[in-house]
Amino acid sequence: MKSKHIPGIHQQNQTDLPVLHSFKRRYRSPSEIGFSEWLAGLPAWVPFLVLLAAAAWPMTALAQGSNYTTGQAFEALLRWIPFLVGSGFFLTIVISFLTMLVGTVLGVFLGLGQISQNRFIAKFCWLVTQTFRNSPWLVLLFIVMLSFPFEITIGDTIIPIPDWIKAVIGLALPIMANISEIVRGAINSVPTAQWEASESLAFTRFQTLFQIILPQCIKRMIPPWMNWYAILTMATPIVSILGVEEVLNLTRQAIEAEDNHPELLVPFYSFVLVIFFIYCYPIARLTVRLERRFAVKL
Amino acid sequence: MSNTPTWTPDQPIISLKDVRKSFGDLEVLKGVSLDVMKGEVICIIGPSGSGKSTLIRCVNALNDIQAGSITVEGQEVHDPDLDKLELRKKVGMVFQQYNLFPHKTALENVMMAPLKVLKQGKADVEERAMKLLAKVRLQGKENSYPGELSGGQQQRVAIARSLAMNPDVMLFDEVTAALDPETVKEVLLTIKELAAEGMTCILVTHEMGFAREVADHIYFTDRGVIVEHGPPDTFFDAAQDPRTKEFLSQIL
Secondary structure: OOOOOEOOEOOOOOOOOOOOOOOOOOOOOOOOOOHHHHHHHOOOOHHHHHHHHHHOOOHHHHHHOOOOOHHHHHHHHHHHHHHHHHHHHHHHHHHHHHHHHHHHHHHHHHHHHHOOOOHHHHHHHHHHHHHHHOOOHHHHHHHHHHHOOOEEEEOOEEEEOOHHHHHHHHHHHHHHHHHHHHHHHHHHOOOHHHHHHHHHOOOOHHHHHHHHHHHHHHHHHHHHHHHHHHHHHHHHHHHHHHOOOOHHHHHHHHHHHOOOOHHHHHHHHHHHHHHHHHHHHHHHHHHHHHHHHHHHHO | OOOOOOOOOOOOOEEEEEEEEEEOOEEEEEEEEEEEOOOOEEEEEOOOOOOHHHHHHHHOOOOOOOEEEEEEOOEEOOOOOOOHHHHHHHEEEEOOOOOOOOOOOHHHHHHHHHHHOOOOOHHHHHHHHHHHHHHOOOOOOOOOOHHHOOHHHHHHHHHHHHHOOOOOEEEEEOOOOOOOHHHHHHHHHHHHHHHHOOOEEEEEOOOHHHHHHHOOEEEEEEOOEEEEEEOHHHHHHOOOOHHHHHHHHHHO
16 A cells, blocks of 8 residues: 655554564654755745735735735835845855854864763763753843843954844854764664774774774765755744844844835745745755765765 | 884794773773784684784784783883884775775775875875785776675775785784675685785684684683684594583584
């Protein structure tokens, strides 16, 4: 009996006969692809359907009894698009890039620290990882936003720290922790026999790690790493709450500048949805494809 | 090393004295002593769980020991000040599961340690690696990845990889136990040639016929002690201990 595949949901095939299933772990580790699989499973036309639905949205106009039409709302949107994309979404991408960069660099060190032979370092890195992995992102953002100075004075020069830099730091913390787990998990996925084999060939621990172990598992880290990039990009709008002028914040400001007509809401926010989709969808598809390819290869 | 021991080839190259090793409460080696002279081939046989593999893994310090002493060329292996890397350059080891590096070709597997550990020149190492692969009859497989080779071929690459370090002693830990019967022969042939060239070898094996043919001395271990040992003919034909007799009657 064939069951319909639901993206992101793994179903056993159904049968009436008693079957002994192979043991399967219920728990999905962070290195497994969840989000990207779901996103990549969506048909590409889904968000455009939303945009179409937005176009055919006369109800609010009728209810308000105003003269503002949907057509006018879309005209306003067209006027704002260059600004929303060039200024707002551009900053979103800059934030996501920088966050990923900072989070990855720190996360790699933290992950390597977790497998350190020094028990204190290992325990410390484990604790940092667990703390930031299990903290709400918004809380971390608030802490960084409010506890970091808005400018640093070195001698006579005052260096301002813009909001979005603080947002990068705040978002990089949970990313760092999750990358740390990806690194640790990937290293542990290499059989210990590989360590023994290279040890008995007189490789040092450092050489073994960087020349034998990591080259074997680096491919395995790429799909979950990209998965986290997609999750992060989708999550960046939360920094708008703290006043960072990324795409969502600017959209709200644009609507206000257009006199807050309720007819504007659906077209404008649908547009934001669509640009996020256009950006993240190919990443998700690529992630799932790489995941499949690497799963077979090694 | 502060007091470099003077070792001369007429002394045992490897010497174990009353070695004890436990994992937690479980004592695996309960006082094992044996000597290996340079150029000698010894085989360790015995039932599963008798501590054979643990024994040879202690020789290159993959496992530590709780009491006793193990010396390689006169140097104490379990001296905390010992440079383990120096020891492992002298002692090669081949594993049951080959443990080749899956992301490297056969040739790269053989070349890696001399290049990275011994820091030898690439041209030199490559020439030697090609010769070693030819020696284990794997010409033409230099650029194959381990996943593309059969078990027996992988195991021979593993042997070549160990030999590339120019070790004085080779340890073989049940190297044919994971192989298909038809590929066992080619691996045993390689080891036999190696032994004939005068390489000092310690083999843990279940291949009794091979042990009899190639070994200078057989050790039989059971429950963490050496029950009986002797030259192959005496050992197989005139075993004294009842445990040895029982084991041999089951396996032969």
